Amino acid sequence: MADELVHYEVRRGIATITLDSPHNRNALSAQLRRELREHLTAAAGDDGVRVVVLTHTGTVFCSGMDLKEAAGASAGDQGVNEFPAILEQLWTSPKPVVAALKGPARAGGVGIVAACDISVAAHEATFAFSEVRIGVVPAVISVTVLPRLLPRAAHELFLTGETFDATRAVQIGLLNSAVPVDGVDAEVRRYTDMLALGAPNALAATKQMLQQERSTNLGEVFADMLKLSAQHFGGPEGQEGITAFKEKRKPSWVPAED
Known part of the structure; x- marks a missing residue:
């Protein structure tokens, strides 16, 4: 082999x-x-x-x-x-x-x-x-x-x-x-x-957003981006990130230091 x-x-x-x-x-x-x-x-x-x-x-x-x-x-x-x-x-x-x-x-x-x-x-x-x-x-x-x-x-x-x-x-x-x-x-x-400080799903979605083709219609683009933003603001990662910020701690997805 x-x-x-x-x-x-x-x-x-x-x-x-x-x-x-x-x-x-x-x-x-x-x-x-x-x-x-x-x-x-x-x-x-x-x-x-x-x-x-x-x-x-x-x-x-x-x-x-x-x-x-x-x-x-x-x-x-x-x-x-x-x-x-x-x-x-x-x-x-x-x-x-x-x-x-x-x-x-x-x-x-x-x-x-x-x-x-x-x-x-x-x-x-x-x-x-x-x-x-x-x-x-x-x-x-x-x-x-x-x-x-x-x-x-x-x-x-x-x-x-x-x-x-x-x-x-x-x-x-x-x-x-x-x-x-x-x-x-x-x-x-x-x-x-x-x-590693970024949330896994947010990173994946951001990478996908960066690569996608966008319509020339600004209204359509803003509507799509508003939907994406709301989805993650209200999602588990978004809520955990906001709570961690308020409590002055690291979000749960941040790896523990050696």
Whole structure:
């Protein structure tokens, strides 16, 4: 039986999913894709999980699709048909997902970074949409990347395949934060600590709200948002949060400190 390429651990409500295939720069091989999907499904279905952290071993976060597996494949049969499902799992996960990068991401790896709600990288990390340079199109990853990137930057970087650094990745919207490599873990913890303060159902509903398309009719939008607001104000979490605020205590969903 092949060694596991993606590890899963839950501690203090944080599910950590670790890509551990450094021999091929954490490329998205069939095995890695399968295990990543399984762990994302486990995290989404576990009521004890509040936040998901996606990280890696080795010097590279993810180099994209495993080109050795894709070599010789015919159009429509690249063996990657489940990759959109991975991006969709990340994008629609009811639990916030934080990406932690201490090294580069390329192609499909950048799509994963964009699909996460919050992404933190070391200054040393670099990025590139290298697809056009090998004769393919960054089509699938565009679904998660384009909503993040400034339009001018998207055109430039998708068409040229130029490598860019973490500082620019923050400037164009791909990353939330770039820090020294020895500060990545602390920055990720800062975000997970804040996310853990949010009520689980409220976080899931807020994430869904952020992603939904909105009508151009302002009256309809306000009506929908008023309904959503009232639903949560009057719901168990809303009432617990209001009571906790009045009693000057932490709400019941906030994890106990170590």
